[in-house]
Amino acid sequence: MYSEKVMHMFKGCRREEMAPHIYTVAQTAYRAMLMNRQDQSIVLLGSSGSGKTASCQHLVQYLATIAGTSGNKVFSVEKWQALYTVLEAFGNSxxxxxxxxxxFSQILSLDFDQAGQVSSASVQTMLLEKLRVARRPSSEATFNVFYYLLACGDSTLRTELHFNHLAENNIFGIVPLSKPEEKQKAAQQFSKLQAAMKVLGISPDEQKACWFILAAIYHLGAAGATKAGRKQFARHEWAQKAAYLLGCSLEELSSAIFKHQPKGSLQRSTSFRQGPEENSSGDATGPKLSALECVEGMASGLYSELFTLLVSLVNRALKSSQNSLCSxxxxxxxxxQNPELGGSARGASFEELCHNYTQDRLQALFHERTFVQELERYKEENVELAFDDLEPAGVDSVAVVDQASHQALVRSLARPEESRGLLWLLEEEAVVPGGTDEALVERLFSYYGPQEGDKKGQSPLLRSSKPHHFLLGHSHNTNWVEYNVEGWRNYAKQNPAMQNAPRLLQDSQKKIISNLFAGRAGSAMVLSGSIAGLEGGSQLALRRATSMRKTFTTGVAAVKKKSLCIQIKLQVDALIDTIRKSKVHFVHCLLPVAEGWVGEPRSASSRRVSSSSELDLPPGEHCEAGLLPLDIALLRSQIRGSRLLDALRMYRQGGPFSSFPLTPPVLPFLPWPVSLPFLASFPALAGLSPLPRFLPCPGQSLSPSSPPSLEPSLFFPTPVPFSCPGPTLSIPSDGRAG
Ligand SMILES: Nc1ncnc2c1ncn2[C@@H]1O[C@H](COP(=O)(O)OP(=O)(O)OP(=O)(O)O)[C@@H](O)[C@H]1O
Structure with a gap:
């Protein structure tokens, strides 16, 4: 399905010649880029576990293989595999x-030269869940790399990292894997990671610096923190190991974590070597934080710096000075994210809200590009379309999260009646004396909760029977997620220990650490800690970085960029602004089944999947397709939430005027082997008929001599070829672009 042989079947094809496959998207975008000399984006949407990252890897593999790289080999197949190995180790869990x-969220950019070959590449990352190293939902794990490192079999390295005796307790819950086969696999992954880092030109010293920082985080977890009395480590012997690995003294580490200096004294010129402010009596001038929160702040600050560094090291390996034309x-x-789908009864966390908010914003972009702009075009052409009732996708749940008060620049607390989203409310409730979780939830409901006279299901916000909980309807109220706001106000508080982490690394007496981090706090790294990878190795990468910085420095952002909650919105703004400048191709990935539903459909979940079609199966009913079971209700709710049906209907009605190519741009992707059988039933699910005949039956092989061709009329009864007049540009003579 994803072999090189299959890739070559797609090479040079036009969209109408290709069957639904992730390579179709890659080939279509690549061809459009060459034809129009315009930047392209491929945006993957869907639930956690629906196959977005796997699809991204297939996209990159296709482009790297089919387009080829210029002589400099900046983006060989070996390098992109190494890139994903590193990112998966440090950014996945x-x-x-x-x-x-x-x-974390990422934009992987491939820059192409005149000949259509990859000339350089870069990656920008944002919204890293950095607090995960220290705290995370129950029954979830920390970042993969900790398990790999703890399983490493190199005895010299283990001794250097003080891993020969591991602590019995770790407040971060970072513990080695217990099953021998898991340990063995993790050890293999560690070797694979080391090899990948080598491919990316990360030197042995640079690698060692990474292991030291990771091990220091582990030992900080073992050191713990006092629960009452003076803020300090609970077990100093482990804190000593952490300090040694970071290249500082125990006193310096302790000061950076617990003794926070008065506001304004943490200037760049200040060094821990000059000694902490001795008169500092704990954190009297800063936010009220417990000793545990201070240690957590340092651990997540160190991890965030390490992740930012790794992204720069990856970009160093991918950059080139060669001229690029388009990206x-x-x-x-x-x-x-929805814990209920994972079979858990816990409320969703703040991080999960941030990820869901990002997905909603991307869906809103899909809505804008697919419907709003298309409808405007139809209007210009005087084509009547019955799409008046089209509601904006995701806007409601987006507003609940990020809507700014009109007075955002003025103190909005002075205008309590003016509605503003959760991120702004969090900021206010965190500073207001006596702010509580109850007050936060009540204020949210007063602005966005169901009002008298509202139709059922109109409000995106619903009350839960549990205190501090609320339900937010994502994806057009098809995906209700129950959140628990306990502890969320802390996200709005600055954590001085987290802010001290970069300087601790820059001042390290271990040269392998300080050399890597020294000079990284300059202006080029303004967005460090939120957006990483802004160094810019090529002209196009610099342009992207400049555009992202601009998002943080204009309008309300300029004033609010220091607010941790508003930074979340700004990061997503930067992501969307960057994509918006290009021609966007969307890939909707669908989750075929969910652990929480398989064999045990829960009434609450089923109730939340609204449906009206006569094709409805009883809630939670499954059907078999190929080797995997499909949860029809779950699939239907995802299709509805993403507005795929509306997009298809619009294509049907638009006919010759539709700018959709003959193959709709919205075919969903499911993990193989589900995808093909599922696609065969998609029109039935969607209420369209007849069934498409272009799909091979499960098990039927695709022959290279007969590329997967599609008879569009079978899928869409009224397609008329629509050729978009455009400039004819030179295409590489080897026919790469078809
Ligand atoms: N095309 C595919 N073929 C085989 N397996 C797949 C395919 N796509 C996804 N999978 C499998 O599904 C699982 C989830 O995929 P993946 O991690 O890509 O999901 P995701 O949408 O990126 O999730 P998240 O949003 O949580 O990062 C993985 O185990 C992956 O191997």
């Missing part, structure tokens, strides 16, 4: 929804 879930951006963000 097992969650209840996915055994290898991505915990292809592949956007992968953590999918929709």
């Amino acid at each position: 097992p969650t209840i929804m996915n055994g290898n879930a991505t915990r 292809m951006m592949i956007v992968d963000t953590p999918g929709f």
Whole structure:
């Protein structure tokens, strides 16, 4: 399905010649880029575990293989595999929804030269769940790399990292894997990671610096923190190991974590070597934080710096000074998170809200590009379309999260009646004396909760029977997620220990650490800690970085960029602004089944999947397709939430005027082997007929001599070829672009 042989079947094809496959998207975008000399983006949408990252890897593999790289080999197949190995190790972790879930958002950009070959590449990352190293939902794990390192079999390295005797307790819950086969696999993954880092030109010293920082985080977890009295480590012997690995003294580490200096004294010129402010009596001038929160802050600050550094090291390996013409951006963000789908009864966390908010914003972009702009075009052409009732996708749940008060620049607390989203409310409730979780939830409901006279299901916000909980309807109220706001106000508080982490690394007496981090706090790294990878190795990469910085420095952002909650919105703004400048191709990935539903459909879940078609199966009913079971209700709710049906109907009605190519741009992708059988039933699910005949039966092989061709009329009864007049540009003579 994803072999090189199959790739060559797609090479040079036009969209109408290709069957639904992830390579169709890659080939279509690549061809459009060459034809129009315009930047392209491929944005993957869907639930956690629906196959976005796997699809991204197939996209990159296709482009790297088919387009080829210029002589400099900046983006060889070996390098992109190494890139994903590194990012997966440091940025992924097992969650209840996915055994290898991505915990950060990324834009992987491939820059192409005149000849259509990859000339350089870069990656920008944002929204890393950095607090996961210290705290995470129960039954979830930390980042993969900790398990790999703890399983490493190199005795010299283990001794250097003080891993020969591991602590019995770790407040971060970072513990080695217990099953021998898991340990063995993790040790193999560690070797694979080391090899990948080597491919990316990360030197042995640079690698060692990474292991030291990771081991220091582990030992900080073992050191723990006092629960009452003076803020300090609970077990100093482990803190001593952490300090040694970071290249500082125990006093320096302790000061950076617990003794926070008065506001304004943490200037760049200040060094821990000059000694902490001795008169500092704990954190009297800063936010009220417990000793545990201070240690957590340092651990997540160190991890965030390490992750930012790794992204720069990866970009160093991918950059080139060669001229590029256009870029292809592949956007992968953590999918929709819903603990209920993972079979858990806990409320969703703040991080999960941030990921869901990002997905909603991307869906809103899909809505804008697919419907709003298309309808405007139809209007210009005087084509009547019955799409008046089209509601904006995701706007409601987006507003609940990020809507700014009109007075955002003025103190909005002075205008309590003016509605503003959760991120703004969090900021206010965190500073207001006596702010509580109850007050936060009540204020949210007063602005966005169901009002008298509202139709049922109109409000995106619903009350839960549990205190501090609320339900938010994502994806057009098809995906209700129950959140628990306990502890969320802390996300709005600055954690001085987290802010001290970069300087601790820059001042390290271990040269292998300080050399890597020294000079990284300059202006080029303004967005460090939120957006990483802005160094810019090529002209196009610099342009992207400049555009992202601009998002943080204009309008309300300029004033609010220091607010941790508003930074979340700004990061997503930067992501969307970057994509918006290109021609966007969307890939909708669908989750075929969910752990929480398989064999045990829960009434609450079923109730939340609204449906009206006569094709409805009883809630939670499954059907077999190929080798995997499909949860029809779950699939239907995802299709409805993503507005795929509306997009298809619009294509049908638009006919000759539709700018959709003959193959709709919205075919969903499911993990193989589900995808083909599922696609065969998609029109039935969607209420369209007849069934398409272009799909091979399960098991039927695709022959290279007869590329997977599609008879569009079978899928869409009224297609008329629509050729879009455009400039004829030179295409590489080897026919790469078809
Ligand atoms: N096309 C495919 N063929 C085989 N397996 C697949 C395919 N796509 C996804 N999978 C499997 O599904 C699982 C989840 O995939 P993946 O991690 O890509 O999901 P995701 O949407 O990126 O999730 P998240 O949003 O949590 O990062 C993985 O185990 C992956 O191997």
